[in-house]
Structures are given as structure tokens and as C-alpha cells.
Amino acid sequence: MRILVVDDNPIHRASAETTLSGHEVVIISDYVSAEKTINIEHFDAVLIDLLMPVGSLAWTTKAKKALSQFLNQEMPIGWALALLAALRGTKYVAIVSDDGHHDHPASSTLDYLCYEYGHEDRRFNVNGTRLLLFNGMSKHPLKCTDCDGTEHRVPTPDLCQTCSGRGSVFINGKNWGQALEHLLDNTEWWKRDG
Numbered sequence: 001m002r003i004l005v006v007d008d009n010p011i012h013r014a015s016a017e018t019t020l021s022g023h024e025v026v027i028i029s030d031y032v033s034a035e036k037t038i039n040i041e042h043f044d045a046v047l048i049d050l051l052m053p054v055g056s057l058a059w060t061t062k063a064k065k066a067l068s069q070f071l072n073q074e075m076p077i078g079w080a081l082a083l084l085a086a087l088r089g090t091k092y093v094a095i096v097s098d099d100g101h102h103d104h105p106a107s108s109t110l111d112y113l114c115y116e117y118g119h120e121d122r123r124f125n126v127n128g129t130r131l132l133l134f135n136g137m138s139k140h141p142l143k144c145t146d147c148d149g150t151e152h153r154v155p156t157p158d159l160c161q162t163c164s165g166r167g168s169v170f171i172n173g174k175n176w177g178q179a180l181e182h183l184l185d186n187t188e189w190w191k192r193d194g
């Protein structure tokens, strides 16, 4: 798939490379460049951070110079890019915040909208685009290098202490791959009992 990822944090841009490997991934770090790219290029999926700075001097001519004080300020503007991507016909769109609801008030506004925590269908259909929202997504799994994913302290049968026998460790950087998996998932798990 051809995927656009928009995030101002270099750690989350790096995890886009690893968690979306196998796809053609375009990565952008600021609002203005993303807006321009979404308007002229086609993507199968667009995955967007919630909070980011507007981030380009182009904004000062587009808006007014007086607004330049907001240039480097993080604001919850991922919404606008998500709706623009829907308007331009992107089939799958997600807003992915690394903050939880205790970290930032903008993330707490997603509490009743987040895909993973509800017991109702929270897959939004916007003009035929599937839109999912996530908050508190700050880490992704990486194969444990101490046990090479075997979960054991080779050659003993003891569990690997580094990964507590999980075979993988969680490191900083959003799990964009998981967001994409959820976007493509058609099971209705929220209807299950318990």
C-alpha cells in the first residue's frame, strides 16, 4: 500500500519505517507540507499525529504575519488533515496520538471516540473513508535481541529475563503498523461478550 505518515516527532517517524516495512511509506513532519501533499498525491492510507506545529513559513503568507507566533506551537490540528485526506478519497485514515488522556486535554477529547477501548462500533465512515482514532499509542514491539525472539535463555529452558519470556520488547515510537491493521480489520470484536 502507499501510505502517508505525518508526525513532528522523529521517534515516531522512525517507527513508521519499521512498523510499516513492506509498504511504500512517505513521511512528513509538518502540517503545511502534509496539506500540500494530500492535495496533490494519492495514498491508500494516511496516518496522522493529533498534535503538531503548523511548522512552515508558508503559513505566514497563507494566513497573516501576526499568526507567526503559533508556528512552533503544538496544536490539535491532525483532525483537519484527516478530513482533507477523506475529502481527497483516501480509503483508510487514522489519527494516532501518543498522549494518553492524563497527558494532554486534546488527547482526552478522543476518550469516547477511540477504536480500541469502546464496546461499540467506532469505525467512522466519512464520505466512504474509514476513519479510526487512537490515543496513548507511544510504543511498538521489537524482537528481543537477547533471546532472538525465542523467549528462552538459550541453551537453558529458563525464560528470557530481558523480555520476560515475551520474545519482544516494547520501545518508544508509535505502532503505526497496528493502526493500519485495525483500519483493515473487518471483525466486529466489540459485539463479543465479556
Ligand SMILES: [Zn+2]
Pocket: 144, 145, 146, 147, 148, 149, 150, 151, 152, 160, 161, 162, 163, 164, 165, 166, 167, 168
Ligand atoms: Zn528475550
